[in-house]
Amino acid sequence: MRKRWVAVLSLASTLAWALLAGGAFGDGSALDHFERRIRPVLIEHCYPCHSQASGVTQGGLRLDTAAAMCRGGDSGPVLSADTPEDSPLLQALRYEGYEMPPSGKLPDETIAAFAEWIAAGAHDPREGDEPITEPPTIDAKSHWSFQPIERPEVPQVESAGVRTPIDAFVTAKQREAGVEPAPAATSHDLLRRVYFDLTGLPPTAAEIERFQNDPSDEAYEAIVDALLASPRFGERWGRYWLDVARYADTKGYVFEEDRNYPNAYRYRDWVIASFNDDLPYDQFLIAQIAADQLGEEAPREAMGYLTLGRRFLNNPHDIIDDRIDVVTRGMLGLTVACARCHDHKYDPIPTADYYSLYSVFASSEEQKPENCPPVLVDRAEPVQQVVFLRGNPGMRGEPTPRQFLACVTDGDRRPFEKGSGRRELAEAIASPDNPLTARVWANRVWGWLFGRGLVATASDFGLRGEAPTHPELLDYLATALIDDGWSTKRLVRRIVLSSVYRQSCEAPPASLETDPGNTLLTRRERRRLDLEANRDAVLQACGRLDLAMGGPSQQLVGDTPTTRRAVYGFVERQNLPAFFRTFDFPSPDTHASNRAVTVSPQQALYFLNSPLMIANAAALAEHSAEAGADEAARVEWMFRQTQGRRPSDAERADLFAFLTDPAAAEAPPAPEWSYGWGRIDEASVTIDFHVLPHFKGDAWQGGPELPDPSIGWVMLNAGGGHPGDTTHQAIRRWTAPAPGDVTVAGKLSHGSDQGDGVRARVVHSVGAITGEWTAANATTDTGTQPMRVAAGDTIDFVVDCRESEAFDSFGWDVTLNLLREGEEVATPYRSTTGFEGPAPAPLDRWGRLAQVLLMCNEFQFVD
Incomplete structure (x- = not known):
């Protein structure tokens, strides 16, 4: 121990x-990003000149297969793995040299999507060296996930470790492979596991000792029932669903409108309450799609599932695509959005089916009631949509009726008849006859309890997804869910009472060899706490956790972070704070099937x-x-x-x-860098240095707002800053940690096309100005001769105004290289990476x- x-x-x-796992994208999202943001642009804007079908490929460059794109053209490769920002493809899209497409520069958001794609490794699922021109012929009924759910017969297995039918399914498969499972977890480990899994918080030492004194099945069941009844259960499981729902408190990239969703938290609170109340899962789904059609008492806030997504500069086509994606991947485990521009390359989802769903959402309009997230209501007249050829709204194809997906419809499809068809769509999704919905939810619940679902691709049950490791067990759980009235709590209870849930992380060596990937469930996977559980556990251990429930979202970072549970934290969609990204919080731009672990x-x-x-x-x-x-x-x-x-x-x-x-x-040790203001005494070459007193998120300044009443516009951030007047110069100070020789190199920039620029000087505390430069609407190099320093000496980087005090924002990226006495390699100190708050x-x-x-x-x- x-x-x-x-x-x-x-x-x-x-x-x-x-570093582990997948760059900027988690499970499945790299494929999603390519299919939704990259392939449609290539088809519409690049294939006419750079594909096999175009005849003569311009510049010898084909972009219609992954292999051809990797080869590049006559001018060489178009993608750069080492320096993604220098990729010629990206430069051409930005009109930096080549200007592609020549018909006009693409929107900034589209170019940003390509930059994100390249930076994350340019994942490209197009196989082979020949372009795919026709989708494969697929028999939907032959694929396991499209077949009706039937309750399987529970294997008859005699073993002391078989407590539940779940154990019988798992043990039977282990015996077929000739492997033994891990022993039971210690009472300490089991209690900590079930507490975190059901509430997201650890047990106290007294609770652990009490269970260690009575680790009986009866005592364990009583603990499980108490945890399921706790309000903490909804907070933990509600956060899981918010990942599925791509929840955020802001809209993302928009222009002049308010970036916030002021009442988004009401959807979050409804989700938490729904899990605490054990709202049947089928009703839970229906409310999120069609609450407006369920009567006056229906929870309108539930429709935040549809309306709280990214706003895509309010492009209606992208907003509807986002809603189709969050519904079909989140509830059905199907990547229907891949059929926006062409028939799905792998699954039996024709483009016409995509636009059938498009018609449903296009027949709805958004309203913004008071004290509620935006909601959808039916338009006076439903829309009869047509297929957009290649996803282009200007290229109109055949009309499509509002109806459900053919691949999960048993018998003849009937078009939706009531208004937009949203309620009929919701009921088709939540139907017990739907072969996907119960399987997808049972698999998600299993995955959140075990760290991986029986189907590893939790949001892709199509032909490209993983097959279930235990198909009979999955169907047992799905049928049990339906038979129990779609109760999530009863499903969770079934699983956590099983022996397979209670086993140790320490497996027999033979099992590790036979089952290295743990697909046979021979042991528990050791799991690190996720962001929310980690933060909340720290606050609880330190006696600072506030268990108040509900209400407007609070900041988890900043000068005065909340001590409430992390589920109540403010989620900024466009600029997700570093704390969230560091601990693998999923991008709220899109539905997340699970979280990466890095x-x-x-x-x-x-x-x-x-x-x-x-x-x-x-x-x-x-x-x-x-x-x-x-x-x-x-x-x-x-x-x-x-x-x-x-x-x-x-x-x-x-x-x-x-x-x-x-x-x-x-x-x-004292920090090397400090940030202040003052002025140079020109006669004595000394500096009257005052530390800037206020840090505002990413900059040091005189007070909460600029200009400060006392010292004006003086401000310093990682990349530069802004001086005040001639008596309030901006000063970035470096203090030598040891004696040695120092050289300085850097670049001073004045980016505005107005104003007369700034003056910058380097001042050594021995009383010497060792460099002086000006920059006006330009960039200049700033290097000095070597300087001898003693420990504690300072070197100041001073910037002041010239004649005019307007438009004086500047950038100054400097690097000092200190060659300490007795050492052969200099230590670098860079102003940008060394920048920090208090x-x-x-x-x-x-x-x-x-x-x-x-x-x-x-x-x-x-x-």
């Missing part, structure tokens, strides 16, 4: 780990340096003083509070060794011990 908490997520070890240096740096973590560690240390003055009692209390158990003798010795280590009392007060030895306990693996992992 000792290794489990000592194995801290240290900076050194984390820096050595490789390991990156930024995660360790967050635990070491973030103001929130340091504040929590300080709070935990202060709280531990309640245990009394005795240090042994205080250490014991702190360990139990974070790890849920008492330390072993060896762990207790390690804790005291850390606590009494002289290094634990050392103050952290450092929190340093932790004392108790605070540092608290920080270690909050970072250790036993705290950071579920079990």
Whole structure:
């Protein structure tokens, strides 16, 4: 056990780990991004000149297959893996050299989609070297997911480990393969697992000890029932659904209109309440598509599922496409949006079926009632839509009736008859005769409890998706869901009471060899806490978690972050904060089937340096003083509070060794960079330096607003800043940490086409100006001769106005290279990457011990 908490997520070890999983895109979203944002543009704007069908390919460049695109044309490759921003394809789209397409520059949003695609690795599913001109012929009824759901016969298996039918299905498959499952998890690990899975919060040490004293099946079932009845259940499971619903509190990239959805939180609160109330899943789905047609008492806020998506500069075609995608992938597990421009390349979904659904949503219009997210209502007259050839609204094909998908319709399809058809669509999706809906939901629930679904591609049950590892078990769960009145809580209860859920992460060595990917469920996968569970667990351990429910979204980051649960955090769609991205929060731009799990240096740096973590560690240390003055009692209390158990003798010795280590009392080194204002005394070449007092998110300035009443426009950010007048110059100061020789290199820029520019000077504290430059509507290099510095010497980068004080925003990216005495390689210090906000007060030895306990693996992992 000792290794489990000592194995801290240290900076050194984390820096050595490789980044995992998929660039900017998670599971399935790379394919989705290509099919929705890239392929349609290539077909419409590039294929006429750069495809096999075009006859003579211009510049020897074909873009109609992945292989041809990788080869490039007469001028060489068009994609650059090393420097994506320099890819000739992207430069041509930006009209930087070649200007493609020659008919006119594409919208900025489209070009940004290509930039994102290339930066993430240019995922391209087009196989072979010949373009696909016709979709394959597919027999829908031959694919497992389109076949009717039938309750399978439960295998007859004799084993002490078979508690439920779920165990019988799993054990039968394991015996066929000749493998043995892992033993049962310890009572400590099991309780921690079920608490996190059902509520997103850890059990207390007292709750763990109580279960350890009575780990009977009856006691465990009572705990499960209590957790299912807890309001914390809806908060945990509601957040899962919000990933599916691509929930955010803002619209994304829009122009002059309000970027916020002021009442988005009401949809989030309805979702949480629905899970707590165990609203039958079929009713849950119907309300989110057609609540406006369910009577006066129907929850209109439920329609946030459709209306709270990205706004695509209010392009109606893209908004409808987003709604089709979130409904079909989220509820049916089908990538119907891939049929927007052509018949689906793999699944039996013709373009006509896409535009049948398009007609349903085009026959609805958006309203914005008070105290509610936007809702959809039927138009006075429904729309009879036509197929847009190649997805182009200007190329109109045959009309399409409003009707459900052919591949999941049993018998003759009947067009929808009531208004837009949204309610009929919702009822078709939620029908027990639909072969997809119950399977998809049962698989999602399994995946959220186990870390991976029985079908690994949770939002793609089509021909390109993974087949289920246990098809009979999946159908058993789906039929049980329907028979139980579509109760999510009863489905969760069935699963967590099974032996396969309760098994250990430690499998027999033979099973690890036979079942390395754990497809036979021979063990539990060890899982790290996700963003919400991690943050909430830290706050709970430190006695700071606010369990108030509902209401407007709160900021999780910034100067005054909320201490409420993370599910109530404000989700910014366009500029997702670094904290969210660092811990694998999915992009709210699109539906997310599951979350990527990455390991990156930024995660360790967050635990070491973030103001929130340091504040929590300080709070935990202060709280531990309640245990009394005795240090042994205080250490014991702190360990139990974070790890849920008492330390072993060896762990207790390690804790005291850390606590009494002289290094634990050392103050952290002073930062190399500081940010201020002042002026140069020209006669003595000295600087009257004052630290800028206010940090506003990404910039140091005089006060909350600019211009500050006292010092005006002075501001410094990572890339540059703005000076005030001649007596309020902007000063970025570097303090030498050691003696040596320093060289300075950089670029000063004045980007505005107005004003007379700025003057920049480098001032050494020995009383010397070592460089001076001006930049007016231009960029200039700023380099100096080597300077000798002693430890504590300062080098100031001073910028002031010239004649005019207007339009003086500047950029100044400088790098100092310090060659320390006795060393052969210089250490670089760059102004942009070294930029930071205010450092929190340093932790004392108790605070540092608290920080270690909050970072250790036993705290950071579920079990």
